[in-house]
Amino acid sequence: MAVGKVTFTKVEREKLAEVLWLLNWISVLTGATLFGLGLFLKVEIQKWQEVMSDQGILYVPHTLITTGLAACCINFLGARICLDCTDTNKFLRWKLVMMPYIVCTFCFTSCVLTGALMCYSIRGQLEDSLFTGLRNAMRYYKDTDTPGRCYLKRTVDLLQIQFQCCGNTGYRDWFQVQWISSRYLDMTSSSVVDRLRSNVDGRYLMDGVPFSCCSTSSPRPCIQQQLSNSSAHFNYDQQSQQQNLWRRGCRQALMDHYTGIMQSIGLTVLLIWLFELLVLTGVRYLQTAMENVLRLGDPDSESDGWILENSLAETARSNFNVIKNLGKCYQVDDDPNINVPTATAQQEVPSQQVQIPGTS
Known part of the structure; x- marks a missing residue:
């Protein structure tokens, strides 16, 4: 039994073809929208790619861009096909093309759904990429003279200023990395040497943060150094000075943005x-509906249209049998002489004895 069976008159078929012609042109615009969204997302990701460790997340915008281009091409062809389907004679030109076109449209529609689901499922991968990328960016913040890392300081500072954030998960992350370049350290100072020697890795660690962590809403000049020492600053309370530095981590800020x-x-x-x-x-x-009109032979008669000609179970079973039997018609036996009579077999064929009447 057909699934979703509907009977169409000639006028209804023509109206359906005209409406689908219009909808396909609208679909060309939606394809351009998909392309634009994918392009926008790619630009947004590449804008802060220096603080990401994994560029594999670009497969999401690439999927949207590819799907958008495919939508424009497929729906442009669909508009032409639907316009010709208002006439039975013109439909004959597209009869063999219709089924491959529908299959391609189904695959394209599945890709659109996949792209929508990927936009929601990428969060975990994006969070891991930002965590590792920001950690490495902070570690190489001081390497302004190293090729390939010389712009990381500028990128991190712009990130913290624009998104009003500090560090990876918070401003205390800067206490665990040496963010001041060694070229700016006074090696003749005993305090600097003692601080370098006190660390196993020989890093210059301090309870301070870069200037880009300073909050613009602070009621007093920003305090960047000796943040753990309340006695080093006049009328300073570490717990109550919430407006001195940005408290939100940059990973959370970028996660909220994306x-x-x-x-x-x-x-x-x-x-x-x-x-x-x-x-x-x-x-x-x-x-x-148009194929059934051709079977009936009367362009003015009513015809049935459906989504599936048989039930879901029967359709699945028939497709499975087609796949199962695929290629059997090309199989040949290994023995090339099979069914070829041999000379010995021909000699063993008994000759017919003809008996003449009157003879014994």
Whole structure:
């Protein structure tokens, strides 16, 4: 029994073809939207790629860009096909193309859904990438003279100023790395030498942070040095000075930034997927209805359209049998002489004895 069977008159088939023609042109615009969203997401990710350890997350915008281009091409062809389906004679030109077109549209629609789901499932991978990337960026913050790392200081400072954050998970992360270059340390000072010797790795660690961690809403000049020593500053309370430094970590700030973008893009892509699914369903009804008209031989008669000609179980079973039996028609026996009569067999064939009447 057919799934989703609907009967169409000639006028209804023509109206359906015209509506699908319009929807396919709208789908071309939605494909351009997918392309634009993917491009925007790629630019946003590459903007802070220096503080990310894994660039594999770029597969999400690449999927959206590829899907958007495919949508523009497929729906442009679909608009032409649906316009010709208003006439039975013109439909004959596309009869053999319709089924491959529907299969390609189904695959493209599945990719749209995959892209929407990836926007929500990438959070864990993005968080790990930011955690490792920010940790390495802070470690190489001082290496302004090292090729490949000379711009990390500028990137981290811009990040902390723009997103009003400090460190990886908080400002205390700067206490665990040497963020001041050795070229700016006075090696003749005993305090500097003692601090270097007190660390196993020979790093110059201090309870201070870069200037970019200073809060612009602080009511007093920013305190960057000796943050753990309250007696080193006048009228300073470490616990109550919440406005002196940015308290939020940059990983959380970037996660909030990208999560908002991903959720907005994911919702938009999901709506596009529902729209494309509607168009795909309409094209399938139009295809089956027009094919049934050709079988009936009367262009003005009513015809049935459906999503599946048989039930889901029967369709799955028939497809499984097609795949199972695929290639059997090309199989040949290994013995090239099979079914070829030999000379010995021909000699063993008994000759017929003809008996003449009147003879014994």
